[in-house]
Amino acid sequence: MTAPSDMIELRNVSKTYRTKRGGDVVALQNVSVNMEDGEFITVVGPSGCGKSTLLNMLAGLLTPSSGEILLQGTPVKGPRRDVGIVFQSPVLLPWRTVFQNTMLPVQVQHRERKVYANRAHQLIDLVGLGGFADKYPFELSGGMQQRAAIVRALVHDPAILLMDEPFGALDAMTREQMNVELLRIWRDSRKTVVFITHSIPEAVFLADRCLVFCPRPGRLVDIVDVELPRPRDLPVMNTPEFGRYVQRIRSAFIENEEAPSEGALVSNL
Amino acid sequence: MAVGTRGEGSQQALDPHVLPVARSRGYPAPGRILTWLYTPIALVVGIAVWQLAISIFNVPNYLVPTPGHVWDALRDGISSGVLVHHTIVTAREIVVGYATGSAVGIALGFLIAQYRVAERMIYPYVIALNAVPKVAIAPLLVVWFGVGLTSKVIIAATVSFFPLLVNVIVGLRSTDSDQLRLMRSLTASGWQTFYMVKIRNALPMVFAGLEVAIVLSVVGVIVGEFVAAQEGLGYYISEMNALVNTPGMFAALLILSVMGFVMSQIVKLVARKVVFWKQMDDIVEGP
Numbered sequence: 440m441t442a443p444s445d446m447i448e449l450r451n452v453s454k455t456y457r458t459k460r461g462g463d464v465v466a467l468q469n470v471s472v473n474m475e476d477g478e479f480i481t482v483v484g485p486s487g488c489g490k491s492t493l494l495n496m497l498a499g500l501l502t503p504s505s506g507e508i509l510l511q512g513t514p515v516k517g518p519r520r521d522v523g524i525v526f527q528s529p530v531l532l533p534w535r536t537v538f539q540n541t542m543l544p545v546q547v548q549h550r551e552r553k554v555y556a557n558r559a560h561q562l563i564d565l566v567g568l569g570g571f572a573d574k575y576p577f578e579l580s581g582g583m584q585q586r587a588a589i590v591r592a593l594v595h596d597p598a599i600l601l602m603d604e605p606f607g608a609l610d611a612m613t614r615e616q617m618n619v620e621l622l623r624i625w626r627d628s629r630k631t632v633v634f635i636t637h638s639i640p641e642a643v644f645l646a647d648r649c650l651v652f653c654p655r656p657g658r659l660v661d662i663v664d665v666e667l668p669r670p671r672d673l674p675v676m677n678t679p680e681f682g683r684y685v686q687r688i689r690s691a692f693i694e695n696e697e698a699p700s701e702g703a704l705v706s707n708l
Numbered sequence: 709m710a711v712g713t714r715g716e717g718s719q720q721a722l723d724p725h726v727l728p729v730a731r732s733r734g735y736p737a738p739g740r741i742l743t744w745l746y747t748p749i750a751l752v753v754g755i756a757v758w759q760l761a762i763s764i765f766n767v768p769n770y771l772v773p774t775p776g777h778v779w780d781a782l783r784d785g786i787s788s789g790v791l792v793h794h795t796i797v798t799a800r801e802i803v804v805g806y807a808t809g810s811a812v813g814i815a816l817g818f819l820i821a822q823y824r825v826a827e828r829m830i831y832p833y834v835i836a837l838n839a840v841p842k843v844a845i846a847p848l849l850v851v852w853f854g855v856g857l858t859s860k861v862i863i864a865a866t867v868s869f870f871p872l873l874v875n876v877i878v879g880l881r882s883t884d885s886d887q888l889r890l891m892r893s894l895t896a897s898g899w900q901t902f903y904m905v906k907i908r909n910a911l912p913m914v915f916a917g918l919e920v921a922i923v924l925s926v927v928g929v930i931v932g933e934f935v936a937a938q939e940g941l942g943y944y945i946s947e948m949n950a951l952v953n954t955p956g957m958f959a960a961l962l963i964l965s966v967m968g969f970v971m972s973q974i975v976k977l978v979a980r981k982v983v984f985w986k987q988m989d990d991i992v993e994g995p
């Protein structure tokens with residue numbers, strides 16, 4: 440059934456939140472998709488369409504209400520050691536230096552310190568934090584903190600990297616720069632990446648494939664194969680092909696708009 | 709809920725040494741020197757006004773002594789060793805009681821925060837007991853534990869206990885939810901999450917409690933010595949009071965103030981060293 444190259448497989452995954460006031464919120468409905476080993480997947484959609492819910496289920500932090508999620512062929516039953524996560528905020532422990540923060544997964548998972556300390560230092564250099572390894576988070580800018588969080592997610596060499604709007608809090612210029620660097624890191628490490636964003640250009644720029652989600656109920660409405668040549672740099676965003684991808688995703692939102700009230704959401708994008 | 713989150717409300721208002729806080733905000737050098745000088749200048753002016761007022765209004769010595777008389781009482785008390793002895797006795801009672809009460813408060817707070825059974829069995833009674841004005845039970849403690857060191861230590865321990873207990877519980881329970889989620893995503897065990905994240909998160913609250921408790925301990929011990937004692941600064945003050953020796957009372961009060969100030973500064977210094985990231989946060993991001 441499962442093709443050996445499928446790194447992540449979602450079969451009819453749904454998630455319904457039971458709220459205290461009695462109403463049920465369908466955060467995700469019947470999502471089925473396969474992601475290949477080494478693929479860069481972006482998930483794009485307006486807020487409330489279940490992106491974080493999807494990521495938390497992939498991370499084993501939430502269980503689906505129905506359906507099944509397989510990572511490397513085995514069902515997700517909880518958090519796993521072969522997954523690295525970058526959240527929207529860096530969540531660095533303020534009493535630990537950058538290096539100590541990036542070593543947290545190694546420490547928690549009782550991995551061999553010496554081996555991974557080398558790796559941590561290499562990654563710290565790779566993301567441009569060389570010379571900041573012994574600094575504390577409060578001595579770093581927001582962008583630098585998020586780089587440290589990326590190193591922490593990669594340090595134990597997970598097969599899968601999950602990122603939930605990781606650059607959402609950064610200014611536009613830093614954000615573009617981080618995107619370019621992320622692609623460089625991905626090219627060198629060849630992880631399977633699931634990257635969540637609400638920015639269409641960001642989703643197109645990064646993706647091999649872009650999953651387009653719409654809200655109420657949260658559902659997968661389109662899968663866009665982005666065939667822009669790699670390695671990509673920022674100027675690719677000015678090409679007509681890029682514009683066509685952006686347009687296609689935008690129209691997917693418009694077509695799946697159910698209520699007029701959602702028009703505001705679409706025009707915001 | 710928690711006692712004195714920043715733990716520096718009441719006592720800072722009383723001591724003139726809060727000025728150094730302003731210095732650390734990066735004032736330019738000339739302003740700094742001036743700021744440094746304000747404190748001693750104010751002291752000199754204060755003493756001069758004190759002396760002057762007494763001679764102008766002819767205040768009798770048994771009501772308010774002159775600075776000179778206080779100085780004499782202080783010098784005599786120290787050189788004869790009497791004040792030194794009482795100071796050591798009081799300091800020992802404060803330190804032993806404070807350390808004991810804090811330790812028990814931290815341990816019990818930890819149990820209550822970690823185990824539901826402990827919470828159900830102990831916490832309601834602790835809250836109820838906290839409503840009892842601790843100073844009011846000082847006479848009872850003297851009856852039970854005698855006029856010596858033990859009763860004072862127990863009073864100091866009792867007043868130190870509650871702020872630590874409450875702050876440990878609040879500190880351990882207010883762990884940042886993002887950090888908890890991070891630890892969970894890394895497959896951390898409950899114990900790992902506890903010692904890598906929760907304890908660290910609780911430390912600022914614990915130190916806030918320690919800062920409050922040291923001030924309360926000083927008050928507690930002095931009250932205990934007022935009730936019944938044969939030595940200590942509180943005992944000395946009531947002795948001098950009976951003899952209408954106002955300069956002697958002033959001398960003891962002066963020593964007591966300095967002692968309380970030094971003790972709370974030591975706690976603050978340790979707090980600043982241990983919880984180093986908190987102050988840094990404040991400086992970088994504001995309050």
Ligand SMILES: Nc1ncnc2c1ncn2[C@@H]1O[C@H](COP(=O)(O)OP(=O)(O)O)[C@@H](O)[C@H]1O
Nearest residue numbers: 456458464466485486487488489490491492493
């Ligand atoms: N813990 C929760 N309890 C109830 N409803 C939730 C909870 N988390 C998310 N939701 C709801 O589920 C929907 C999807 O949320 P989320 O996955 O956070 O979307 P996104 O990340 O795309 O903004 C939203 O309508 C949100 O209000």
Ligand SMILES: [Mg+2]
Nearest residue numbers: 490491492603
């Ligand atoms: Mg989200």
